[in-house]
Amino acid sequence: MxxxxxxxxxxxxxxxxxxxxxxxxxxxxxxxxxxxxxxxxxxxxxxxxxxxxxxxxxxxxxxxxxxxxxxxxxxxxxxxxxxxxxxxxxxxxxxxxxxxxxxxxxxxxxxxxxxxxxGTQPAAKPARASRPAKPAPVQASADPLVDTTPFGVDAPPPASSSSAAPGSAEDPDAALFGRLWPLGESVKLDSTIDRRALRAQIARLGELGFALNFKTQEWSRQAELQPV
The missing domain is CATH 2.40.50 (OB fold (Dihydrolipoamide Acetyltransferase, E2P))
Incomplete structure (x- = not known):
């Protein structure tokens, strides 16, 4: 079976x-x-x-x-x-x-x-080291943030690649966090989004002074986590 x-x-x-x-x-x-x-x-x-x-x-x-x-x-x-x-x-x-x-x-x-x-796991090494390696295929990276919609919320229809006007001054944090932006004093990330986007959100939260409380599974501003 x-x-x-x-x-x-x-x-x-x-x-x-x-x-x-x-x-x-x-x-x-x-x-x-x-x-x-x-x-x-x-x-x-x-x-x-x-x-x-x-x-x-x-x-x-x-x-x-x-x-x-x-x-x-x-x-x-x-x-x-x-x-x-x-x-x-x-x-x-x-x-x-x-x-x-x-x-x-x-x-x-x-x-x-x-x-x-x-699907880019490293393959076994070739038998002959002298054999020239084929160039790795170029990975598409036009939109690494596949989905930043929190779990349980219907995602909006994907925007056209031409919708953003050249020279647009869109806030990169707003683009990174999607509907989670603007961030409050605490935020819970959606782990169902693209893993690359999730890693970028985690790194950015650290830069913005947030820390994870593993018990509540929420990110809060570190000032709030300090004892009074």
Whole structure:
């Protein structure tokens, strides 16, 4: 019996207690975050976009697992196989630092989830180093912010590429955050948007003086997070 791919599976989410270990790895596209969820059901790899917001560490809490599926992808000169869990939400109670051994337990050559989504995973090295490498195809980047509509809100029809007049002085932050702009004292990001856009929003929030409260899963101005 054929097993449907992860997005095609339709099952009822389950809520389980567990510990999510997050590791930040530096790749060619910048830092990215991968996770490992330990529960009574087993240990699963987690690479959901939601994790991009959280600092490296071990988080205890309850996790809503949408589905569990096998995944394989090329790494170096071979293939890596893992069992992944896709999360539909989580409630985090606390955080601890990673030990050196725990940090090393993650594969140093882990593939950036963004490369998986773009289909640009590194292939195995050619047998002959002298063989000239083919130039990499140019990635289209005319509109990296595919969707900045918060979850649960109907997206407006896509604007025509010619709608923006040449020399328009549109606020780049307004374009980056979409309907979340202007930002209030706190903001909750929508992790269902394009992963590149989400990373850009996270980086910009840090520049604007926001910090993530992992318990509420909201970004607030750091002045508000300081004890009175």
């Amino acid at each position: 054929a097993v449907p791919s992860a997005p095609e599976q339709s099952v009822s989410p389950i809520i389980v207690p567990g510990q999510l270990t997050l590791r930040t790895i530096r790749g060619k596209n910048g830092p990215f975050t991968v996770g490992r969820l330990a529960t009574h059901l087993g240990v699963f790899e987690v690479k959901d976009p939601e994790l991009e917001q959280y600092a490296e560490g071990k988080y205890d809490g309850e996790f809503v697992i949408r589905y569990i599926f096998p995944k394989s992808y090329p790494v170096g000169g071979g293939m890596r196989f893992e069992i992944r869990a896709s999360l539909d939400g989580m409630t985090l109670n606390g955080i601890d630092k990673l030990s050196r051994d725990e940090a090393r337990s993650f594969a140093s050559q882990d593939v950036d989830p963004l490369e998986e989504e773009l």
